[in-house]
Amino acid sequence: MRPLLFALAFLLVAGCDTLSTTGSGGAALMSRLDGTWTRTVTMERIRPDGSVTPEGTPRVDAYEVARQVECNTTFINNAGEDDRVAVAYEPTAPRGPRDCFVITSDGTASRLIFIGEGASIVDDVVATIEEDSDSRQVWAFYAFDSATGDAIRTLWTLTR
Numbered sequence: 001m002r003p004l005l006f007a008l009a010f011l012l013v014a015g016c017d018t019l020s021t022t023g024s025g026g027a028a029l030m031s032r033l034d035g036t037w038t039r040t041v042t043m044e045r046i047r048p049d050g051s052v053t054p055e056g057t058p059r060v061d062a063y064e065v066a067r068q069v070e071c072n073t074t075f076i077n078n079a080g081e082d083d084r085v086a087v088a089y090e091p092t093a094p095r096g097p098r099d100c101f102v103i104t105s106d107g108t109a110s111r112l113i114f115i116g117e118g119a120s121i122v123d124d125v126v127a128t129i130e131e132d133s134d135s136r137q138v139w140a141f142y143a144f145d146s147a148t149g150d151a152i153r154t155l156w157t158l159t160r
Contacts, residue, residue: 025109026082030065032134033084033103037158038091039063046151055152062091063158071100078102083115112139127156135160 039062043055068077069087076085083104090096102115106126114125131138137158145152 026105026107029105029109029129029132030082030084030103032132033065033086033137034067035065035160037063037065037137037160039088040157040159042155042157044153044155045145046153048149052153061088062094063088063156065103069098069100071098076100076102130155 038060041059041061045053045055047053063086065084065086066078067084068075069085071085071087078085083102086101086103088099088101104113104115105111106113110129112127112129114127125141127139127141129137130140137156139156139158141154141156143152143154144150
């Protein structure tokens, strides 16, 4: 019985995703993200029947990704090669309110994790990377609307 429990415990630990991206492409992904982008945020409602309709009005702003960014009145630094700090702001008022994020990638560099989104370290948000190039990024965030049973997909399209 003990060998079976040990084997099960090993499989559970070995099968878990990790936030460590060392050697997995996380540093390369973060390097591609460095710089200032134009970010377009759109939303879509996905109904259980598969139909998709636009939701709300698209929003355009500036999105800067770097090892260090200015967030309102202070600077925030990243912790390593596999993460970055990002800030969104209104391009016409670059010194106005600035929403800051710490971002890292999963072990396969196919998802981004926004650490502590919503001012709480336990409220991480995950985006799936749908397009990944030096000049264009598309990230998809999904949420569930419990009132209707619909999924809400938020797309961030970053271009330079």
